[in-house]
Amino acid sequence: MSLDVTFLGTGAGFPCPSRGASALVLRRAGQCWLFDCGEGTQTQLMKSHLRAAKITKIFITHLHGDHIFGLPGLLCTLSLQRSPDASVVPIDIYGPLGLRSFLWRSLELSHSQPLLPYAVHELVPTQDQCPAGEFRDFSGLDRGEALAQAPPGTVLHLDAETDSYLLLEDEELSVRAFRLFHRVPSFGFVLEEKPRPGKLKVHILQELGVPPGPLYGELKRGRAVELSSGVRVQPRDVLSLPVPGRKVCVLGDCSGPVGPGARQLCGQADLLVHEATLEDGQQDTARQRGHSTPGQAARFALDCRAARLVLTHFSQRYRPDGDGRCDIGTLRTEAEAAMGGREVTLAEDFMTIEVPMKN
Amino acid sequence: MSLDVTFLGTGAGFPCPSRGASALVLRRAGQCWLFDCGEGTQTQLMKSHLRAAKITKIFITHLHGDHIFGLPGLLCTLSLQRSPDASVVPIDIYGPLGLRSFLWRSLELSHSQPLLPYAVHELVPTQDQCPAGEFRDFSGLDRGEALAQAPPGTVLHLDAETDSYLLLEDEELSVRAFRLFHRVPSFGFVLEEKPRPGKLKVHILQELGVPPGPLYGELKRGRAVELSSGVRVQPRDVLSLPVPGRKVCVLGDCSGPVGPGARQLCGQADLLVHEATLEDGQQDTARQRGHSTPGQAARFALDCRAARLVLTHFSQRYRPDGDGRCDIGTLRTEAEAAMGGREVTLAEDFMTIEVPMKN
Numbered sequence: 001m002s003l004d005v006t007f008l009g010t011g012a013g014f015p016c017p018s019r020g021a022s023a024l025v026l027r028r029a030g031q032c033w034l035f036d037c038g039e040g041t042q043t044q045l046m047k048s049h050l051r052a053a054k055i056t057k058i059f060i061t062h063l064h065g066d067h068i069f070g071l072p073g074l075l076c077t078l079s080l081q082r083s084p085d086a087s088v089v090p091i092d093i094y095g096p097l098g099l100r101s102f103l104w105r106s107l108e109l110s111h112s113q114p115l116l117p118y119a120v121h122e123l124v125p126t127q128d129q130c131p132a133g134e135f136r137d138f139s140g141l142d143r144g145e146a147l148a149q150a151p152p153g154t155v156l157h158l159d160a161e162t163d164s165y166l167l168l169e170d171e172e173l174s175v176r177a178f179r180l181f182h183r184v185p186s187f188g189f190v191l192e193e194k195p196r197p198g199k200l201k202v203h204i205l206q207e208l209g210v211p212p213g214p215l216y217g218e219l220k221r222g223r224a225v226e227l228s229s230g231v232r233v234q235p236r237d238v239l240s241l242p243v244p245g246r247k248v249c250v251l252g253d254c255s256g257p258v259g260p261g262a263r264q265l266c267g268q269a270d271l272l273v274h275e276a277t278l279e280d281g282q283q284d285t286a287r288q289r290g291h292s293t294p295g296q297a298a299r300f301a302l303d304c305r306a307a308r309l310v311l312t313h314f315s316q317r318y319r320p321d322g323d324g325r326c327d328i329g330t331l332r333t334e335a336e337a338a339m340g341g342r343e344v345t346l347a348e349d350f351m352t353i354e355v356p357m358k359n
Numbered sequence: 360m361s362l363d364v365t366f367l368g369t370g371a372g373f374p375c376p377s378r379g380a381s382a383l384v385l386r387r388a389g390q391c392w393l394f395d396c397g398e399g400t401q402t403q404l405m406k407s408h409l410r411a412a413k414i415t416k417i418f419i420t421h422l423h424g425d426h427i428f429g430l431p432g433l434l435c436t437l438s439l440q441r442s443p444d445a446s447v448v449p450i451d452i453y454g455p456l457g458l459r460s461f462l463w464r465s466l467e468l469s470h471s472q473p474l475l476p477y478a479v480h481e482l483v484p485t486q487d488q489c490p491a492g493e494f495r496d497f498s499g500l501d502r503g504e505a506l507a508q509a510p511p512g513t514v515l516h517l518d519a520e521t522d523s524y525l526l527l528e529d530e531e532l533s534v535r536a537f538r539l540f541h542r543v544p545s546f547g548f549v550l551e552e553k554p555r556p557g558k559l560k561v562h563i564l565q566e567l568g569v570p571p572g573p574l575y576g577e578l579k580r581g582r583a584v585e586l587s588s589g590v591r592v593q594p595r596d597v598l599s600l601p602v603p604g605r606k607v608c609v610l611g612d613c614s615g616p617v618g619p620g621a622r623q624l625c626g627q628a629d630l631l632v633h634e635a636t637l638e639d640g641q642q643d644t645a646r647q648r649g650h651s652t653p654g655q656a657a658r659f660a661l662d663c664r665a666a667r668l669v670l671t672h673f674s675q676r677y678r679p680d681g682d683g684r685c686d687i688g689t690l691r692t693e694a695e696a697a698m699g700g701r702e703v704t705l706a707e708d709f710m711t712i713e714v715p716m717k718n
């Protein structure tokens with residue numbers, strides 16, 4: 001099963017013709033999941049090889065405009081494109097507390113409550129995710145009448161034990177969020193596939209006299225079976241090793257994680273997408289603005305033992321043709337130096353990165 | 360003094376790579392005035408020859424997303440670009456009731472109340488500007504605490520005598536709004552320059568013995584003067600005819616005007632910008648959606664005796680390479696036929712149209 005990530009916007013702060021505002025699409029099993037939705041994302045989608053109508057889930061890292069101002073327009077356009085007869089499975093939208101009010105107000109005031117059903121699941125941040133003076137409590141917005149009309153959804157609190165928020169889990173995968181420190185509360189998301197059971201070793205099954213049929217399925221599901229001969233067969237005897245799942249981590253703007261959970265959650269990530277807004281020499285400015293440098297991102301990737309680091313969310317001052325100063329290549333050089341020479345990728349708009357299956 | 364209009368987005372409903380969502384800039388006397396601000400307008404501005412920092416006034420025709428979803432992002436970017444030392448003249452934003460709440464909520468929830476001061480002047484629509492069931496009263500939003508924090512501004516009611524809203528007036532010009540019928544209340548805007556006084560006929564002044572200096576200014580301002588000889592000189596004796604000002608009309612989405620004032624306000628417009636979302640054959644659909652066809656736009660232009668008609672806000676289905684159906688050229692053909700063969704312009708993104716001075 002293929003899994004890939006396509007960047008639709010890789011610039012910080014605001015969209016430019018050369019780099020859109022933050023957005024990326026993770027594609028897996030025929031579904032597209034959108035991470036952040038800066039202004040212009042719907043146009044970037046049209047320019048890409050992806051189809052907006054395939055979007056079934058949206059994850060928002062934080063409420064800064066360069067990550068959310070494209071969301072009302074995208075929902076309107078999706079609802080124009082969907083015929084009323086089409087599937088009524090709502091789009092699930094995950095993001096910080098306040099997102100539901102933002103969407104509801106924007107759509108209400110523009111007279112464009114979409115036909116498209118959607119649900120907003122809000123993550124309640126902790127106060128230590130931003131500078132003390134900047135924390136805003138959005139829990140009281142749109143109570144009463146307004147709340148009743150607003151889209152459905154849930155409110156998710158931090159699970160102290162895992163230091164994370166469990167957003168969804170099924171037989172194949174789980175998605176968790178974890179806390180980041182930024183000017184405003186920010187989150188990272190971890191998609192983790194569950195291990196796939198190993199393959200049946202058919203020649204051993206035949207030797208043991210297991211008849212093809214339901215017993216194969218039982219063994220594949222990890223259950224021991226007893227043959228009519230009275231012989232008991234254990235799954236480990238007839239299965240090759242389970243195939244580990246893949247792990248993709250997408251972090252929002254941050255100067256670093258909050259709490260002990262992030263490094264473990266992102267441990268052995270196959271793909272880690274981390275912001276690097278400013279170069280190492282601007283580290284003080286970066287920290288003050290709640291951002292990271294390539295060196296910081298690389299050290300986090302090393303801590304997590306991530307297999308591949310992709311940097312994004314570059315200040316719009318960086319250019320491919322930078323004249324020594326503000327050359328985008330500087331960011332790669334710094335990250336690769338901090339990784340001991342390992343290759344680091346700088347995201348570009350419309351770049352697609354595959355995450356191969358493991359064997 | 361030059362006056363021109365540049366289209367930044369000429370598509371209906373949503374932005375596409377080939378046609379952005381609604382926005383145009385009127386440039387005069389070193390200032391840029393923005394009319395509508397669909398998603399992506401700030402990126403379109405960067406691609407154009409215009410400078411976003413020159414925007415001093417913004418006019419919003421109606422609250423549909425394809426006309427306002429770019430506004431929060433534009434204000435954020437403008438405030439990032441302006442140094443705190445820069446002029447603190449607020450940007451005046453004019454638009455329908457509800458606009459202030461939309462902006463305030465978007466900026467509040469995205470933690471991005473801009474440093475840039477702005478004021479929102481809201482036009483109170485009348486209930487006959489949209490289908491009866493669709494009218495929403497936004498006058499009660501954000502009262503109390505929220506209102507106190509919201510940006511300053513005024514609330515403007517219809518002046519029954521002129522059937523219009525006076526938005527601003529100074530020595531050089533006035534801007535008025537008038538009512539349009541659409542799925543939601545919509546407005547048109549009329550910029551009208553006042554006549555410039557005629558030129559002084561210097562040879563006659565000399566013949567009459569008027570000494571160069573302050574008396575010249577008095578006469579130019581239309582006041583009679585008395586010379587030391589006792590001779591009284593009337594302005595009409597020494598001034599050529601006043602030069603009429605120019606008039607530019609920008610209409611929002613509509614299936615037509617509401618009330619008797621529009622045709623008079625737009626009378627003899629030098630430039631009339633009118634929507635033409637669908638072709639004449641789709642007139643029923645257009646009317647049902649509150650939109651116009653080229654034929655309707657042309658008849659309104661004829662009624663107003665407008666000198667030049669420019670059509671915009673085309674359904675994204677129309678293409679330059681349309682195969683007979685959905686050819687953008689059809690829209691021009693239909694409009695020109697209804698104008699008795701007179702030339703009609705179809706707006707394109709980044710097209711600039713000059714409105715020459717009169718002599």
Ligand SMILES: [Zn+2]
Nearest residue numbers: 012013066253
């Ligand atoms: Zn950002």
Ligand SMILES: [Zn+2]
Nearest residue numbers: 062064182253
């Ligand atoms: Zn941010």
Ligand SMILES: [Zn+2]
Nearest residue numbers: 371372425612
């Ligand atoms: Zn429109």
Ligand SMILES: [Zn+2]
Nearest residue numbers: 421423541612
């Ligand atoms: Zn409209």
